[in-house]
Structure formats: structure tokens, C-alpha cells
Amino acid sequence: MKFAPFPRRIRATVVLVALGLAGLLSLSTSSEAATPSMSVDDIFCRAKSGVGFSYWWGGSCWESSGCSPDYGGGKGKCTCTCSSCCGDCCTHTGGHGADCSGFTYTVWRLANLSQSDVCGPHGPVAATYMNSSSDWTHKDDSEREPGDALASKTHVMIFEKNTSWGDVWAWEAKGCNYGIVHNSRGIDWGSYAVARRKNVVVGVCTPGQTQSQECGNCGTKKRTCSGNGQWGDWSGCTGQGDCAPGSQDSKSCGPCMHQVRTCSGQCAWGQWSGCQNAGACVPGDSQAQGCGNCGTQGRGCQGDCQWGGWGPCQGEGPCGPGQGEEGKCGDCGSHARTCSAACQWNDWSECWGPDPEGGTLVCVSELPGVCSEGRVRCKTGWIQCVNVVEASPELCDGLDNDCEGVTDNGNPQVLSDPPPPFAAVLEDASFPTVLAAGAEATVWADFRNVGVLAWPAGEVWLTLADDEPGPSPLHVPDSWAAWDVPAKLCRDVPPGGIGRLQFRVRAPEPPGRELRTALVLRTPAGEPIRCPSPSLDLAVRITAGKADETGAVDGGELPGGPPDSGPGDVAGTPHPQSDDGTGWGCSASRTGACGATLLLLAFALGSLLLSPRGRNQQA
Amino acid sequence: MRFAMSTAAALVAIGLIAVCSAGEQPPSLGEPEIILTARWGSGPGELGKKDGSEGASLGPMSFAFGPDGTIYVLDQVNGRVAVFRPVAGGGVSEPPGGPGNAPFLFDRFISLPGTTFEEIEVGADGRILLLDRLVREALVIFDPRTRETEELSVLGAGIPEGGGVMAVLVREDGVWLDYGRVHSVRVLDPRWNPCERKIVLGRPMRGAEGTVEVSLGVGGGADVRYERKGDGPLSVFVQDDVPIGRLIELADGPGGAVLLVYHCWRWAEDGDRIERQEVRGRWFSPDGKPTVAFSSPYTLTEWEQFREFRLLPDGSVVQMAFTPDGVKLLKWRGP
Structure with a gap:
């Protein structure tokens, strides 16, 4: 049951009257009947059920479930708008809460509340508890006992026990910010007095109170609180049924067959069931179940309608589903594999391992x-x-x-x-394409040095190509430096410069055939220069009869033509031939053609200048 | 407290000092130094007091010292912490920052994230540790610079309900909570992070050197028991010429000395009033011998406070006392 607290206007009146008339008010509220008996445990139970509810000035109501608070209806909320007071400047919302005196009055159950009610009239103010009244008696502080009230002029609380330091454990509606609390705290005994509720029985129950408890098979037993606040003995268990709820009974109705019945919630047996197999199985039945690694095992039903033991596990795989395995592979790797749902190992994963030293170790591969x-x-x-x-x-x-x-x-x-150390481009060349048998002619070739190193005079040679069989049939022993070296450079050629190599060829007997000779420049180390066009391929057709002295035809087929060719100086155009090997290049000879070249330089220059189609673009 | 009731009563209480100090007291540390006075109120340098009206009367619940000696008073009635900084040279009686604050000057307020805190500790990094044992049932770590808070429930092993926490004990190995004056539970590590709980009977000594506990004994005395690592348990029975009614503080200080502060009083013949009372402190050597003592006429008042005394690292003892005019902090030097 729950009573609404006094409205604020009435509440204020009650407080004022209480402050002025102290004990008179308490007499008026409770003198009509003797203070009801109450045990200390009951006081504590009611106090405990208020913890957590709000502070409500003038209020005295909360809800409980046994000795525990029930916040289902809300705790109430106190809001204070000033710091130094907790009365008129505090506002409260909700229907639950109590101030300190309302809390004490309700815990003490002074308004003839039933045992479960924790809502009721507020009762007198805190100061009233400092003196005796019809419902309580003033005690010395040193006489305080559990369940007493500790009261000052402004505050009152329920005393539970002392601590070993002389502090107290108490329940109290402490204030707006705190609400109703249970705490250990210090007490100024000069300000506080002790009040003991009348008719408190020292015991665990309130005299006359009864308790019932289930017992046996749906039976009950009872006990009654005696006058000293102690529970009497439990009565015998009465009103029991035939059986315990949920229990089963069975009887046989043939080999391996039986009937069963179940006990109801009211402790009465239900009807017998039909005749049914009493065992776990029918003889002859068999069962199989999985075991181990995808294996199976079986069992058979025995003559007593019970299953026999499981047989051995058969057909197992090498591993269990999901099982994993790792291993090393190669000389630096590892791999893993998992077991399939069919208990068979899946293939190993790819063999993998980290590179030694993080892959920074330098080595020479097998590739060139x-x-x-x-x-x-x-x-x-x-x-x-x-x-x-x-x-x-x-x-x-x-x-x-x-x-x-x-x-x-x-x-x-x-x-x-940058380019390589040695590289050459055949810029221009002159050689006869037709030559009478026994006749000689002059061949020259201009190579541009496109490498980064200079060509030292006398050290860069024009030689037969590596795959060219020697000696060359065009070989002129007096002109060539060797049977496979038609010419050498006779002066240094810096990078970007052009070097001319010049030599004579002689058409051997018999006529009527074409002779080919592949020539290539070589570095001072004797290595052939590889690129871009360091070679000269001669092709001379031998004819019968005496040829013109200069009857050679310029058959040089230079791809794209020389880059510095002048007008008319194109591939296939005959060039004037000179037998003496003069020019800004030089012919090679065993006797040092370079020296002769220098002596004949002036003559050669004159010849070129006088020539109607001289190599003026190169002069 | 009598002082809060009337000036006449206060004079009577002061007069009791000699009576309470009589008997076999060890040498006295003498008169305390008043290091701070603050008036009741809500202005700068003032501290809040709440007069009960069908509820509890409350004063500032606690106080603490920062690493630089700054005083932090937990003025939870005004929802703030009042900070007082030491004045160089001291002795200033009427500093401009707050009338009557000497030799500490009012410095600033720190607004609090709540009004139900009851204990305060200040960390070396400026963070503030607050205890709200009744409403939140939690420790709140509050950084006043960022206003960030971290709430850590005190409930758990050794602490079934927050209302039983009676003290916060900061030790080298973390933060301990005194529960019900029976045992202590370590709840935070030295960095104020939650840690595995550890429970000891009584209170842990500094440096994890052992435990010390005390309880009221027969005949108005007190039993102090301490057990240091490597030593057997040691018991000291403290008896005074006036019955000990309440124990206030128990801590170990420099050199292994143990401090006990208690409240002693005697009822008048009619049993309706306290005839004589005062607060006394006693220092004991590590082997249990009383060394020095001090006494204070200021006792607990109706205006509730959670912490009354604090032992400083140098052995000084500081009391926060409530008077009709306001708050005083009294300081006794160490033994």
C-alpha cells in the first residue's frame, strides 16, 4: 500500500508545529494507539529498502521489494538551487523520496503501517527525536543500540552499529545532493542524542508474525514469531501430494516394454502411458557414429534392449579436419598444409622463405x-x-x-x-666495283669516331673481319700492313673527328668472278669495334683485259649516305681514285705509309682542289 | 562541536585543554601554527557550509596539499575546490586575495564535476583524485586543465558498498581505500590506473613496509597493532586520562614512526552533556614507545567532514577545524 505524502502547504504547517511543540505533535500522531511491535531486523529491512531514493523535504515514500529498494516507480529527483540550505530552495520531482525525519518515521513504522508499506505520513521533525515521546525513549549516547535513532536539532538517522574506531554505520536521508544513503560516518556526540523506539523486540522477527514455507511434495509448513522476537519451530509439513513435481514412475508390460507416468505440478500422478519400449533399443538394431579422424564405429543392440559397447574406430584418415602442419623445404623455405574435411592432407603450399640478408647479398647470375x-x-x-x-x-x-x-x-x-669507349660510323668510302684482272685501284673509307676515347695514330687498324678467311685475294703486299690489315690510322682522331683509312687493291686472275672482302675497324687492343657501322664490305667484279688506270667505280653502298656528303656525293657515285694514297687519311704499308702520306700531303690537297668532284666537303 | 554552538561553549572547550592534557602525556609539540583561516561563504577565499534542515549539516569535506605545498580545500558545498598558495615568508594576516587567509593566500577556484565528493587527493601531475562514495560509489580522476574526468567504481573485492569507504590512502604502491575501519583495499596503481585488488587488514604502511591497525579498546583505551616486514607483530595499548571515544587518524610517518590521532571526551554526571573533550595526537617510535604528543581544542562538529587530519611527508600534521566563523587549518611540526 502507498500513501501520498502531505502537500507542501500542509507539510510546512506540520514542520512549524513540530518545531514549536516538539513532543506534542508526536503524541498527537501516535498516542491513539500503542506503538506496534517491531523487530530490529525489520527496522533494518525497511531502512535498507529506502537506499537510493531521493531526498524529498517533507516526503516519506518509497517502494520496496522485500528488503530491497524497488526503483520501478522512479527514485524521485531533488534539485538544489542554492548551496547552504536544503529546504525551500530545493525542488523535488517524482512521487518517491524522503527527508531525514520522514525516513525515520516510516522506517520505524510509527503510523500503523503494515509491514510492507513504506509510504505514509511524514511524522515529526528531526529535533523531536532528541527527547522522549509516546513512541520512543531518550537514551544516553553510550547506550545506543542497533535500530535506535540518532538525532540532532536538524537531522536524524537510523543507527546500525559502531565501527572499531567509534564511528557509526547509519541509514539517513542525508540531503538533496545525496538522497537516502547507508554509510559509515563520524558523529559529533555533543550535537546528537539517541532515541529508542518503543516496542522494539530484540530478535529477528515481530511477535505474532507468521511465515510459511513450501515443504515436501507441495506441502506447507508454518512458524510464528514468539513474544521475544524469535521464530518458533516450523510446524510439520502438511497438505502434501503423492509425488514430487516432474518425477516419473514406471512399470513393466512385457520384455523390454514398460508404461510410465509423470507427477504433475500439483504433486499428483498423471495417467499411465501406453506400453512402450523400456530399453534403449530393439535387439538387432545397430548404430554407427563418427570417431577419430573421419573414422566410424558401430554398436549393436543386445538382448536386454541395451546398446552394446562401441566397436573400434575404423577407416580413419591420417589427420583431423582443420588440422594444420608446417614443415621445412628446400634449403631456406617452409611450407604448410591443412587437413581436409575428409581427413586427408591437402597439398603442401608453395615453398617459400625470406631472402637471406633481406635480399641485399650481391652475386653473379648464370646469365651473361x-x-x-x-x-x-x-x-x-x-x-x-x-x-x-x-x-x-x-x-x-x-x-x-x-x-x-x-x-x-x-x-x-x-x-x-654516354657512348662506349670505341664506336665508329662509316661516313663515306670509295672502292672499285669493277676492276680488270691484274689492275690495281685505291680504296679509302672515312670513319667518324663516335666513341668517348680518341683513336691513337697507328693503333686503330682496318682489318679483315673475324669470319673472313684470309689472306684477302685483293691483297697488295706493298700497300697493306699485313695480309689481313689493309690500313692503319696515321694520325690521332679525337671523339667526333673523322679518320680516313686508305689502301690499294689488286684484281687477281682469272677474270669473270666477283671477290668480296669484309673489313672492320679494330681498337688498339685488337678488338673489333662493334657499332654502329665500323665495317666496310668490298665487292669487286674482275673483268678481262686491261682496265682504265682509274677505272674503278665507287661501289660503296652506305646506308642513308654519309651525313656530310655534298651535293652529288651519294652512294654509288664514282670517286676519283689516287694511286699514291695521298689525302688527309693515309694508306697503310709495311714501310710506314704514314710518313709518305705527310710528304705527299701538299700534292694531295692540290689534286683535290683541282678535281671537278673532289672530296671538297671533307677537305 | 561546542565552538559551533556558542562562544561561551567555545571558551569552555578551550579551557578543557589543560584537563585533557593532564596525565602521562609524552612531551608536547606545543601550540600549532594556524596556516589558513577562511570565512564561511561563497565568495573568493570563503568556504561553504550547509546548515541542515531535516537533513545533514555539511562543511568542507576534506583538504589536500599539492606537491608544491599548495592547499586544496574540497568545498563541495559550493561545488568547487578552493586553492590557496603559500605566501613567501608567511605571516601575512590580511592578504588581498582573501581576508584572513594567512600565511596562505587564496589563489583560485576549480569548479567540480559534482557536489557529492567527500575526499580529495592531488597528484604530482596536477590531476585531482576525488571520492564520491555515496552517490556514484566511485573514484573520479579529474584533470582541471582539460575538464576531463575518468570514473572508476570503488565496488568490488573488499568493498561491497561505497558508504563503507572511510579514507583514501595514497602510498608508493598505489591508492588504497579504508573500508569500514577494518581493512584496506588497493584499487589503483601508482599512476592511478585500475589494478588487481589487494586487501590487507588495517592500513598499509608507506613503502609497503607492513600494516598498522587500531581499534577502540576496553576502558576507553585504544589498541594499536603494527607489523613491519621482517619483524613480529607489535601491540601498543594507549590509555589517556580522558576516555578515548573516537579514533580519527592512523598513519606511519618518517623513520617508521606511527601517528595516532583520537578524540577523547568525558560525559558529565547527568549524562546529557559532554563535560570535557579534545583531540589528541601521539607519535610512537617504530618499537612502540610514545615520543611526542599534541592536542587540539577543535573537535568534530555537527557540520560533517570526511577528513579531519592529514599527515604531510615531512611529518607535519595538519587539522581542518570548523569554527563559528569559518575554517582553520592548524599545523604541528613533525616529531
Whole structure:
């Protein structure tokens, strides 16, 4: 049950009257009947049920569930608009809460409340509890006992017990900010007095109070609180049924057959069931179940309608589903595998491992050229030297870019930047395409030095190509430096400069055939210059009869023509021939053609200037 | 407290000092130094007091010292912390920052994230540790610079309800809570982070050197028991010429000395009034011998306070006392 607290106007009147008349008010509220008996445990139970509810000035109402608070209807809320007071300047919302005196009055159950009611009239103010009244008696502070009230002029609380330090445990409606609390705290005994509720029985129950409890099979037993606040003995268990709820009974109705009945919630047996198999199985039945790693085991139903033991586990796989395994592979890798749902190992994963030293170890791969630069890797689990540069189209750079094992093979036309140490471009050439048997003619070729190194005089030779069988049939022993060296440079040619190589050829007998000779420039080290166009291919057709002294025809087929060719100086155009090997290049000879070239330089220059189609563009 | 009731009563109480101090007291530390006075109110340098009206009367619940000696008073009635900084040279009686604050000057307020805190501790990093044992049942770590708060429930092993927490004890190994004057529970590590709880009977000594506990004994005395690591338990029975009615503070200080502060009083013949009362403190050597003592006429008043005394690292003892005019902080030097 729940009573509404006094409206504020009436509440204020009650407070004022209480402050002025102290004990008179308490007499008027409770003198009509003797203070009802109450145990200390009941006081504590009611106090405990108020903890957590709000402070409500003039209020005395909360809800409980046994000894616990029930916040289902709300705790109420106190809001204070000033710091130094807790009365008129505080506002409260909600229907639950209490101030200190309302809390004490209700806990003490002084308004003839039933045991479960925690709502009722507010009762007198705190100061009233400092003196005796019809419902309580003043006691010395040192006589305080559990369940007493500790009261000052402005505050009152329910005393529970002392601490070992002389503080107290108490329940109190402390204030607007705090609400109703249970706490251990210090007490100024000079300000507080002790009030003891009348008719408090020292015990665990209130005299006359009864308790019932279920017992046995739906039976009950009772006990009554005696006059000293102690519970009497439990009565015998009465009103029991035939059985315990949910229990079962059975009887046989044939081999392995029986009937059952179940006890109801009212402790009465239900009807017998039909005759049913009493055992776990029918003899002859069999069962199988999975076991181990995808294996199976079976059991059979025995003559007593009970299952026999499980047989051995058969057909197991090598592993359990989901099982994993790891292992090493190669010399630096590891791999893993998992077990399938069918208990069979899946394939190993790819063998993998980290590169040694983080892949920074330098090594030489099996590939030639630029592809030989490698790093030590763990490849598919094995330590290998893996190339870090891939093959690329050959450049004229002195490197083996395509990793075929030959530097600058195939006469690559694209020069690298910077270019290689030695590189040459055939700018122009003159050689006879037709020559009478026994006749001689002069051949010259202009090569531009497009490498980074200068061509030292006498050290860069024009020689037979490596695959050219020697000696050359066009060989002129007096003109050539050797049977396979038609000419050498006779002066230094810096990068960008052009060097001329000049020599004589002689048409051997018999006529009627064409002779071919492939020539190539070589570095001072004797290595052929590879690119872009360091070679000269001679093709001379031998004719019968004496040829014109200068009857050679310029048959040089220069791809695209020389870059510095003048008008009319195109591939296939006859060039004037000179037998003496003069010019700004020089012919090679065993006797030092370079010296002769220098002596004849003036004559050669004159010849060129007088020639109607001289190499004036090069002079 | 008598002082809060009338001036006449206050004079009577002061007169009791000699009576209460009689008997076999060890050498006295003498008169305390009043290091702070603050009037009741809500202005600068003033501290809040709430007069009960069908509810509890409240004063400032606690106080603490910062690492630089600054005083922090938990003025929860005004919803703030009042900060007082020491004045160089001291002795200023009427500083401009707050009349009557000497030798500490009122410095500033720190507004609090609540009005139900009862204990305060100040960390070396400026963070403030607050205890709200009744409403939140939690420790609140509050950074006044960022206004950030972290709330850590005190409930758990050793602490079934917040209302039983009676003290916050800051030790080298973390923060302990005194529960019901029976045992202490370590709830925070030295960095104020939650840690695995540890429970000891009584209170932990500084440096995790042992435990010390006390309880009221027979005949108005008190039993002090301490047990240091490596030593056997030691018991000291404290008896005074006036019965000890309430124990206030128990702590170990420099050099292993132990401080006990208690409230002693005697009822008049008619049993309706206290005839004599005062607060006394006693220092004991590590082997349990009383060394020095002090006494104060200021006792607990009707205006509730959570912490009355604080032991400083140098062994000084400070009392927060309520008077009809306001708050006083009294300081006794160490033994």
C-alpha cells in the first residue's frame, strides 16, 4: 500500500508545529494507539529498502521489494538551487523520496503501517527525536543500540552499529545532493542524542508474525514469531501430494516394454502411458557414429534392449579436419598444409622463405652481360642467384644488353649516352666495283669516331673481319700492313673527328668472278669495334683485259649516305681514285705509309682542289 | 562541536585543554601554527557550509596539499575546490586575495564535476583524485586543465558498498581505500590506473613496509597493532586520562614512526552533556614507545567532514577545524 505524502502547504504547517511543540505533535500522531511491535531486523529491512531514493523535504515514500529498494516507480529527483540550505530552495520531482525525519518515521513504522508499506505520513521533525515521546525513549549516547535513532536539532538517522574506531554505520536521508544513503560516518556526540523506539523486540522477527514455507511434495509448513522476537519451530509439513513435481514412475508390460507416468505440478500422478519400449533399443538394431579422424564405429543392440559397447574406430584418415602442419623445404623455405574435411592432407603450399640478408647479398647470375648482376634470393625454397637486370635490346654502349654473350652484337645503331669507349660510323668510302684482272685501284673509307676515347695514330687498324678467311685475294703486299690489315690510322682522331683509312687493291686472275672482302675497324687492343657501322664490305667484279688506270667505280653502298656528303656525293657515285694514297687519311704499308702520306700531303690537297668532284666537303 | 554552538561553549572547550592534557602525556609539540583561516561563504577565499534542515549539516569535506605545498580545500558545498598558495615568508594576516587567509593566500577556484565528493587527493601531475562514495560509489580522476574526468567504481573485492569507504590512502604502491575501519583495499596503481585488488587488514604502511591497525579498546583505551616486514607483530595499548571515544587518524610517518590521532571526551554526571573533550595526537617510535604528543581544542562538529587530519611527508600534521566563523587549518611540526 502507498500513501501520498502531505502537500507542501500542509507539510510546512506540520514542520512549524513540530518545531514549536516538539513532543506534542508526536503524541498527537501516535498516542491513539500503542506503538506496534517491531523487530530490529525489520527496522533494518525497511531502512535498507529506502537506499537510493531521493531526498524529498517533507516526503516519506518509497517502494520496496522485500528488503530491497524497488526503483520501478522512479527514485524521485531533488534539485538544489542554492548551496547552504536544503529546504525551500530545493525542488523535488517524482512521487518517491524522503527527508531525514520522514525516513525515520516510516522506517520505524510509527503510523500503523503494515509491514510492507513504506509510504505514509511524514511524522515529526528531526529535533523531536532528541527527547522522549509516546513512541520512543531518550537514551544516553553510550547506550545506543542497533535500530535506535540518532538525532540532532536538524537531522536524524537510523543507527546500525559502531565501527572499531567509534564511528557509526547509519541509514539517513542525508540531503538533496545525496538522497537516502547507508554509510559509515563520524558523529559529533555533543550535537546528537539517541532515541529508542518503543516496542522494539530484540530478535529477528515481530511477535505474532507468521511465515510459511513450501515443504515436501507441495506441502506447507508454518512458524510464528514468539513474544521475544524469535521464530518458533516450523510446524510439520502438511497438505502434501503423492509425488514430487516432474518425477516419473514406471512399470513393466512385457520384455523390454514398460508404461510410465509423470507427477504433475500439483504433486499428483498423471495417467499411465501406453506400453512402450523400456530399453534403449530393439535387439538387432545397430548404430554407427563418427570417431577419430573421419573414422566410424558401430554398436549393436543386445538382448536386454541395451546398446552394446562401441566397436573400434575404423577407416580413419591420417589427420583431423582443420588440422594444420608446417614443415621445412628446400634449403631456406617452409611450407604448410591443412587437413581436409575428409581427413586427408591437402597439398603442401608453395615453398617459400625470406631472402637471406633481406635480399641485399650481391652475386653473379648464370646469365651473361648486364644480366649477370644478381642478388641472393630464397626462390621456391632454394638459395639462388637471381638476376636483377632483365635483357633489353642491344645498344651501342659496350655492354651486352641482350645478354646473348656478345657485347654490342648485331651492330646496334642506337648509341648510348654516354657512348662506349670505341664506336665508329662509316661516313663515306670509295672502292672499285669493277676492276680488270691484274689492275690495281685505291680504296679509302672515312670513319667518324663516335666513341668517348680518341683513336691513337697507328693503333686503330682496318682489318679483315673475324669470319673472313684470309689472306684477302685483293691483297697488295706493298700497300697493306699485313695480309689481313689493309690500313692503319696515321694520325690521332679525337671523339667526333673523322679518320680516313686508305689502301690499294689488286684484281687477281682469272677474270669473270666477283671477290668480296669484309673489313672492320679494330681498337688498339685488337678488338673489333662493334657499332654502329665500323665495317666496310668490298665487292669487286674482275673483268678481262686491261682496265682504265682509274677505272674503278665507287661501289660503296652506305646506308642513308654519309651525313656530310655534298651535293652529288651519294652512294654509288664514282670517286676519283689516287694511286699514291695521298689525302688527309693515309694508306697503310709495311714501310710506314704514314710518313709518305705527310710528304705527299701538299700534292694531295692540290689534286683535290683541282678535281671537278673532289672530296671538297671533307677537305 | 561546542565552538559551533556558542562562544561561551567555545571558551569552555578551550579551557578543557589543560584537563585533557593532564596525565602521562609524552612531551608536547606545543601550540600549532594556524596556516589558513577562511570565512564561511561563497565568495573568493570563503568556504561553504550547509546548515541542515531535516537533513545533514555539511562543511568542507576534506583538504589536500599539492606537491608544491599548495592547499586544496574540497568545498563541495559550493561545488568547487578552493586553492590557496603559500605566501613567501608567511605571516601575512590580511592578504588581498582573501581576508584572513594567512600565511596562505587564496589563489583560485576549480569548479567540480559534482557536489557529492567527500575526499580529495592531488597528484604530482596536477590531476585531482576525488571520492564520491555515496552517490556514484566511485573514484573520479579529474584533470582541471582539460575538464576531463575518468570514473572508476570503488565496488568490488573488499568493498561491497561505497558508504563503507572511510579514507583514501595514497602510498608508493598505489591508492588504497579504508573500508569500514577494518581493512584496506588497493584499487589503483601508482599512476592511478585500475589494478588487481589487494586487501590487507588495517592500513598499509608507506613503502609497503607492513600494516598498522587500531581499534577502540576496553576502558576507553585504544589498541594499536603494527607489523613491519621482517619483524613480529607489535601491540601498543594507549590509555589517556580522558576516555578515548573516537579514533580519527592512523598513519606511519618518517623513520617508521606511527601517528595516532583520537578524540577523547568525558560525559558529565547527568549524562546529557559532554563535560570535557579534545583531540589528541601521539607519535610512537617504530618499537612502540610514545615520543611526542599534541592536542587540539577543535573537535568534530555537527557540520560533517570526511577528513579531519592529514599527515604531510615531512611529518607535519595538519587539522581542518570548523569554527563559528569559518575554517582553520592548524599545523604541528613533525616529531
